[in-house]
Amino acid sequence: KQEVTQIPAALSVPEGENLVLNCSFTDSAIYNLQWFRQDPGKGLTSLLLIQSSQREQTSGRLNASLDKSSGRSTLYIAASQPGDSATYLCAVRAAGAGSYQLTFGKGTKLSVIP
Amino acid sequence: DTGVSQNPRHKITKRGQNVTFRCDPISEHNRLYWYRQTLGQGPEFLTYFQNEAQLEKSRLLSDRFSAERPKGSFSTLEIQRTEQGDSAMYLCASSLGGGESYEQYFGPGTRLTVT
Numbered sequence: 756k757q758e759v760t761q762i763p764a765a766l767s768v769p770e771g772e773n774l775v776l777n778c779s780f781t782d783s784a785i786y787n788l789q790w791f792r793q794d795p796g797k798g799l800t801s802l803l804l805i806q807s808s809q810r811e812q813t814s815g816r817l818n819a820s821l822d823k824s825s826g827r828s829t830l831y832i833a834a835s836q837p838g839d840s841a842t843y844l845c846a847v848r849a850a851g852a853g854s855y856q857l858t859f860g861k862g863t864k865l866s867v868i869p
Numbered sequence: 870d871t872g873v874s875q876n877p878r879h880k881i882t883k884r885g886q887n888v889t890f891r892c893d894p895i896s897e898h899n900r901l902y903w904y905r906q907t908l909g910q911g912p913e914f915l916t917y918f919q920n921e922a923q924l925e926k927s928r929l930l931s932d933r934f935s936a937e938r939p940k941g942s943f944s945t946l947e948i949q950r951t952e953q954g955d956s957a958m959y960l961c962a963s964s965l966g967g968g969e970s971y972e973q974y975f976g977p978g979t980r981l982t983v984t
Contacts (some may be wrong), residue, residue, distance in 0.1 A: 856925065
């Protein structure tokens with residue numbers, strides 16, 4: 756059974772700092788990995804998707820990397836801003852016919868202090 | 870707005886009552902997913918539709934839960950005889966395809982409180 760772990764559970768940084776969020780998964784047989792942002796009481800906003808054959812994806816100040824063999828992904832946020840404060844979730848989709856579900860970690864709650 | 874929409878956004882019900890939630894996916898998306906999220910946890914998969922066919926169900930989807938997507942467009946999730954443990958955020962997602970390059974896009978969720 757796939758398990759996804761995110762460390763740290765919470766992180767507080769001053770505005771302008773670069774930061775890294777970590778995600779690990781137990782089964783390396785994955786189709787893809789998605790990073791999401793969730794604001795309190797809201798739904799999920801997709802940030803980046805990395806396919807199993809890819810090593811990284813970039814969008815603006817965000818860069819996500821994937822090391823499938825070691826079961827790890829990182830989300831790098833450059834020049835953090837107070838508006839980046841949210842919970843960040845990673846999710847993996849297992850490889851294999853007929854499986855479309857995402858398995859999520861519990862998230863990292865990020866606070867960016869002005 | 871052409872994103873995934875869910876109604877209602879909030880629902881308070883008494884234990885034992887039935888509730889129904891609706892999800893409207895992004896218009897051209899033929900894949901639709903339901904997840905449940907409790908406080909402090911990541912979402913957990915419930916079920917998946919490809920067009921109108923329900924192709925995957927989690928063991929979390931007990932016999933009190935039923936989901937439909939009658940015409941391959943919107944979907945409904947019904948919970949019968951609600952229990953306090955059903956209190957959660959119910960999230961719907963959709964995707965254009967099932968390959969590894971297709972992202973799942975989520976709606977705002979329906980927050981259910983069972984009293």
